[in-house]
Amino acid sequence: MQKPILIGITGGTGSGKSTVSKEIFKFIEESDITIIEQDSYYKDQSNLSFEERVKTNYDHPFAFDNELLIQHLNDLIEGKSIEKPIYDFERHNRKKETILVEPKNIIILEGILILFEKEIRDLLDIKIFVDTDSDVRVIRRIQRDIEDRGRTLSSVIYQYMNTVRPAHLQFVEPTKRYADIIIPEGGYNKVAIDIIVAKINSILNHN
DSSP, X not given: OOOOEEEEEEESTTSSHHHHHHHHHXXXXXXXXXXXXXXXXXXXXXXXXXXHHTTOOTTSGGGBOHHHHHHHHHHHHTTOOEEEEEEETTTTEEEEEEEEEOOOSEEEEEOTTTTTSHHHHTTOSEEEEEEOOHHHHHHHHHHHHHHTSOXXXXXXXXXXXXXXXXXXXXXXXXXXXXXXXXXXXXXXXXXXXXXXXXXXXXXXXXX
16 A cells, blocks of 8 residues: 555634535545544543533643544554544543544544644645634534534633633644645635645655
8 A cells, every 4th residue: 555645634613624624525536535533532531520521621732632643643654444532522521432444545634733743744745724714713613512512602602712712823823834735715715625636636646
């Protein structure tokens, strides 16, 4: 198996990272591509009570188990399968179950802080920052957390103002300087998606 292409897709919460990943996925043979979400690699918090786990700042670099993520990325690069963790955002903890991920020719790593950690940055062949206006991002965040993660409106707003926004300004936004490509409008930017897909196909054909 040839060395896979690692593509990092980052941006603030609600920027459209998942949409960009899914759009790219549409144009590549399913047998050639897999997506790894940084959200799956939040630290196991079984040693904490539920009340303590609720206070977790999910937008801070310390929230992630980067050691495991880096190990899994290296395993996939070497052609080994991994057991990807599953995170339960209602229980604020990692599940006991895992998902088997087989190595593929293209690996998309998606998450808010994938460019923050140098060891992760250095593994990436293409680094993409999805740049979306903050008002759009906060509306998407509210909708997602209420519909998918069982949160109340007041709790989402409190979390956004006290942890999400400060962490974005301190940790996420500065990583834009590491990006090879900055995409305004996320997955709705068809020109950018076409360029990225063309670049991926070019690398695959060259390999």
